[in-house]
Amino acid sequence: MTNTSCALGDADVTSVLHPYTDARQHQALGPLMIERGQGIYVYDSEGKEYIEAMSGLWSVALGFSEERLVAAAEAQLRTLPFYHIFNRKAHAPSTKLASKLLELAPVPMSKVFFTNSGSEANDTVVKLIWYRNNALGKPLKKKLISRLNAYHGVTVMSASLTGLPNNHRGFDLPLGPVLHVSCPHFYRFGKQGETEEQYADRLAQELEALILKEGADTIAAFFGEPLMGAGGVLVPPRTYWQKIQAVCRKYDILLIADEVICGFGRTGSMFGCDTFDIYPDAMLVSKQLSSSYQPIAAVLINESIFEPIADQSHQIGTLGHGFTATGHPVASAVSLENIRIIQEDNLVARAAEIGALLNEKLGAFHKHPLVGEVRGQGLIAAVELVSDKATKARFASPGSVGAYLAQRAQHHGVITRNIGDAIAFCPPLVTSEKQTLDIVERFARALDDTEKWYSTQMV
Template identity: 40%
Template sequence: MSKPTNSDMQQVWQQDKDHYIHPWTDFSTFKETGSMVLADSDNVHVIDGDGKRYLDGIGGLWCVNIGYGNEEMAEAIAQQVRQIPYYSCFGHHTTVPAAKLAAKLAELAPGNLNHVFYGCGGSVANDTAVRMIHFYFNQLGKKSKKQIISRIDGYHGSTYMAMSITGVKFDHIGFDIEEKLVHHISCPNPYRRPAGQSLEDFCDQKVQELEDKILELGPDNVAAFFAEPIMGAGGVIVPPEGYHKRTLDVCRKYGVLYVSDEVVTAFGRLGHMFASQDEFDFVPDIITCAKGLTSGYLPLGATIISDDIYEVISKPQADGAIFTHGFTYSGHPVSCAAGLKNIEIMERMQLCDHVRDMGAYFENQLKTLLDLPIVGDVRGRKFMMCIENVADKETKALIDPAAKVGNRIADHCQARGLIVRPLAHMNVLSPPLTLTKEHIDFLVATLRESIEVTIEDLRRDGFL
């Protein structure tokens, strides 16, 4: 393929602006500025239509774990396309990659989570979990157990049900959600706990809040609790030590199923294939995953359920009835081939070991930014990090939202060859897992310079 010209890129930019409705578009600026066109990539870098290289500090969208342009992955995808690009996995058919990947996921998942249902992303994985959970309790004759509990600032997807479970209130503006079925408890954000409160007391309070909500709704009515091990799009919130294990105990006490949303945390981002048990010492009833499952090379998600749940839902609910849930692309063989190859590459490259090693360095280097006057918190683990910017480090008061401080920092980073994700007053980092020490040094130095320039801008514009 010939190299695109500047006129080609201008045409693409115009076509995109005229016809492509992007997810999470800010229409107040998009109709003027359009989108940056990305035309190429290489390991941890993406390259725009003008040939400028950027270190990708967000891994596409939490997901390009093995890095860009992996030839082995490309060949595995191409080979599967040549063999059998698609066949329905409904009923009595399967394909080799779908079966093999299910077995591999069962091997990697903790406890007795041995059964896999495929979709095409994290939102669908969480929607599937809800349908399965309701079906499960119907099969047990507990038809009132329908209510779902999740957390403010938790993110679980953008399909109707998944967005209803999502507790990021900003994402609900102007849209409808299912309010009778879903209930939110508060975010377990240690940085925002009341002044003088210990982490232990804060954890006690948050665990008790879950139990109180179950009792308020009635244990016979509550079906499941959805929780990310580390909350991603809500600001990379790491709950206090023991939180997950204790909330699981509460769920067990009242017969509530625990869904661990590992759409972001699985497949190496925290240095483990799955983080629930290995990082946080708990085994949920269901794990949902996507993103890093194929390192973003193809769409694929999975809902992994326990033997106990499978035993109930795998019995016909009536004579002649079948399990009527699924999608045209459930178990898509090319996507599953990508998932298998992705895991093989990760294991051979020992990427989880690399993340545990480099992740510690990444955390420590990012924390050096705490000496900057607006950096209030640097949090997260390994290759899943967040910088929270504030007007006053003592009171933790926020900068005026009109300043769009996260966007300012991201813009300055981009001008210097680094892409970071703005989230209101925060900036999120979730780079490819192949990042080296040299990459990290560049990333942190660029962030420092960009935050320093942003501080000057904020003072000039009267926000500080």
């Protein structure tokens, strides 16, 4: 049941055009109005409590009421509420945050460019790569390779990199310079009798064949999330990243790691690159960078990317790219405090520990007749629903059963996310053992509800 009552006076609850929402359905039903948060819980306008088992949008690492982040924002607002970093201006918060990110990076990085979102970060790194290759006298080396089911954002270029149909349909996307290779989901796309390593070999061969077909001198970069988030929480098959990296290095193709979901502890390591032994030329971070208390993202580039860019900007007289809020002082101050808390409270190790518990308890649903696969890494997981366990067959109306389950989970007081009949979990890093068991118990009730409902649909 949808909740639309709230103390908004004359405000129209359907006045916003909402992202990832059926606009007509929203006009008819209205929104669930969330009014406040406390720890891992959020509360609607009628006072109902929900465990936010998705950390909002994969992002609220510290929960919804961390006073140290509020204090950091207030202190910076009172000192320097805004200043830009154009034209050789600077301020301490963004400078300190850049230094901290370079210190934490899993491989040597040279410089940090700040944006406001992961989408902008992906667009920015594309522009920087093209700028670099022009500086190197490689004007044809501009094509970009991403993967089906990837999620890299929703601006024009980042949506082109994204490999999800609904991010393309109706928008005339993807743009021409973007190519897509197969999604690395062994459960769904591995062949009969094929091992994970053999599957990884096949995907690496597919990538190499595409490079040879297009011409290595036309391909600039390969983009990948260490673990694919919005595409369904897809954990890469064993040896996948080692083999993909080898192909990229062989043909002088930059490797770009999109850490927007994976970064700052989500996979049980500080970065997904640490978890999966990835050695990128550039990294993108956002979401848990500030626990989403402030909008901020960052692009980290290595020396081989920076040096030609620096030469080109000197020749032209400027680097003609940036945003008003690039390196915003309040967002930077909050991010610094957020990282301090993650480190001081050892939340990366906690994510690995609590994540192991979450994945263990969800794994018990393997025997359920509607469950095809349970997968995860660190404190992120998914349960994929199928109509037939033996054949892994999807439902006649893809997404409908998962949508029903997600609604029942919400009824039972836990917010999850349905991704094409895969139910995703991504609770805050501060989630306790008891709260984790509560998430699983509420999900179990929703799954039972769904099985009963689905059996009536089959009659």
